[in-house]
Amino acid sequence: MSNYNIIISPQSLSDMRTMGVPQIISVVLLLLVITADDSQSAKILGLFPFPARSHLISITALMKELARRGHQVTVVSSFPSPPMANYTDIIVKDTFPEKDSINFFEFFDEGMFSWLKIVFFWHMGLSTCERALQVPDIQKLIHDQNLDFDVIIFENFISECFYGFVHKLKIPVINISPNSALLAMGNPVGNTYNPSYMPDSMLGYKDHMTFKERIANTLITLLTSVGRRIMYLPRQDALIRKYFEDSSFPGIAVLEPNASLYLLNTHISIGFPQPYTPNTIEVGGMHIKDPKPLPKDLQKIMDEAEHGVIYFSLGSNVRSSDMPKEMLQVFLDVFSKLKQRVLWKWEKDSLPGQPSNVQLGKWLPQSDILAHPNLRLFITHGGLLSTQEAIYRGVPLLAIPVMGEQKSNAERAKESGYALMLDWRNITSESLNSAVDELINNPRYRENVQHLSVLFRDRQQPPLERAVYWVEYVLRHNGAPHLRSAALDLYWYQFYLLDVLAVVLGVVLLGLTGSGLTCWTIYRVFFQKKKSNPVTKSKKMK
Known part of the structure; x- marks a missing residue:
């Protein structure tokens, strides 16, 4: 400092x-x-190179708040922010240009095997990392001998090559997750991932799983964990040694357990209960702010909508304009017959067959729209930020998940009673119209989400305040090593007590073997000797 x-x-x-x-x-x-x-002023380095705008929304809220409080903040990301005091952007552009050409509807059309896309994300992580490390401004940071920061805040999401800065600076590091607890990010701070009741976010299971689901969840958890350690991290290590020109780099697996803090973008009211270490802090919803006035055209539409407004958006990565033709026609048919006005996030300049009650926008102020009293329903992909905003504003959901953890979010929303879910592969005019009608006209969905909104808001302190407090706590206490779990110092076989189990089983087997031999000896000495006596006597008589 x-x-x-x-x-x-x-x-x-x-x-x-x-x-x-x-x-x-x-x-x-x-x-x-x-x-x-x-x-209390500190120099903070934020490392968020993964090219996903949705990930950066909540993270940027934290970094800007730290800057407003007088900290000197430097942020590495793929998306620039408006200029502000104490805030410096370092932009890494075009680290994964292929992303813009991916049609996620086609890419994730694989049913239950969509979890295998983790291999694609690993490839994406290696590709984005290598391109990012070659950016001149990043190379300048790498080779700056006078680089001076007090703490690193790091989105450890397939961007592990930036652990090179952790090794270079040797300062406390805070991991921040763009969604709920991830195996790759939770384990390094000592959180125990138990697949018996903690479902993999790619599978869409609930915390109460069937026997078959527990088998699948366990196998996938094991394969992902082992594959990451054996196939993926060594290649990230190689990138670090190459671009940081540091052959002494010990390996990401060695550095990961030294994280001081783990900030989770979730909250107990919308997630599955599970145990966390003291340095794991839930800060879900820290990006949500008081609503701002809408643009005049949108304000007019929403104010004058006699029967209310439906908002339709599939987020920042999944594009509505990439819908299969049959799916698109379903939405056009259903929307054209609704009494409600529809605001649709559409990424192209025009929409053939656009109904008169539909208003398009390449970008729409989502959180502010959800806060309007005339908003009746949010049709969404089920992304975490969108789900949090809908809960906070008390708006029912029609979830149409496409990829990643979206199905898990949709399942939880449905189970909580404020949402319905449709499979985009099998969506029909009848199923869509029925779901919209049910969500708008049955008051229980709005009542349930408004109850959940109370739970989501009921906290000791606002999530952004909580996140800032814990970042500054780490700064005040030199990395807060007293929060570190002793589990991180154990080998895997010690952690799972396999060595203890081996000794116990060995003692039991030794005892059973000894008892068996003793019984056999007694039997031989006393019982077999008695049986042999008549034979001996008969021989003597002959």
């Missing part, structure tokens, strides 16, 4: 002699406030 020297000149002392007691007290208090504020 940095400190400033406050210099009081002789002229200043002379001026103070002419002041009254109240003025002098005010000056002293002002100096104390200035020095107190500055003593």
Whole structure:
């Protein structure tokens, strides 16, 4: 942390002699406030190179708040932010240009085997990492011998090659997750991932799984964990040694357990209960702010909608304009017959067959739209940020998940009673119209989400305040090593008590073997000897 020297000149002392007691007290208090504020000022490096705007929304809210509180914040990301004091952007562009050409409807059309796309994400991580490390501004950071930061905040989501900065700077690191607890990010701080009741987010299971689901969940968890350690991380290690020109890099698997803090973008009211280590902090919803006034055209539409408004958006990665033709026609048919106005996030300039009650927009202020009292229904892909915003605003959902953890989010929303879910592969005019009608006209969905909204908001402190507090806690306590779990110092066989189990089984087997031999010896000595006596006697008689 940095400190400033406050210099009081002789002229200043002379001026103070002419002041009254109240003025002098005010000056002293002002100096104390200035020095107190500055003593907490830190230099923070944020590493978020993964090219997903949805991931950055919640993370940027935290980084900007830290800057507003006087910290010097430097952020590495794929998307620039509006200029502000104490905030420096380093942009890594075109790290995965193939993403823009991917039609996620086609890419994830694989039913139950869609979890295998983890291999694609690993490839994406390696590709984006290598391109990002070649960016001139990143190379400048890598080779800067005077690089000075107090803490790193890192989205450890298929961007592991940036652990090179953790090794270079040797300062505390805070992991931040764009969604709920991920195996790859949770284990490094000591959280126990139990597949018997913690479903993999790619499968869409609930926490109460059937026997068949527990088998699948366990196998996938094991394959993902082992595959990441054997196939993926060594290749990320190689990138670090190459671009940081550091052959002494010990490996990501060695550095990951040293994370000081793990910030989770979730909350117990919308997730599955599970145990966390003390340095795992839930901060879900920290990107949600008080609603801003809508643009005049949108405000007019929503104010004048006699029967209310339906908002339709599939997020920042899945594009509505990539829908299969049959699916698109279903939405056009159903929307054209609705009494409600529809706001549709559509990525192209026009929509052939656009109904008169549908308003298009390439970008729409989603959170502010959801806050309008005339908003009746949110048709969504089930992304975590969208789900959190809908819960916070008390809006029912029609979820149409496409990829990743979206199905898990949709299943939880459905189970909580404020949503219905449709499979985009089998969607029909009848199923869509029925779901929309049910969600709009049955009040229980809005009642359920408004109850959940109360739970989501009911916290000791707002999530953004909580996140800032814990970042500054790590700064105040030099990485807060007292929060670190001893589980991180155990080998895997020690963690699962396999060595203890082996000894116990060995003692039991030894005892059983010894008892068996003793019984056999007694049997031989006493019983077999008695049986042999008649034979001996008969021989003597002959």
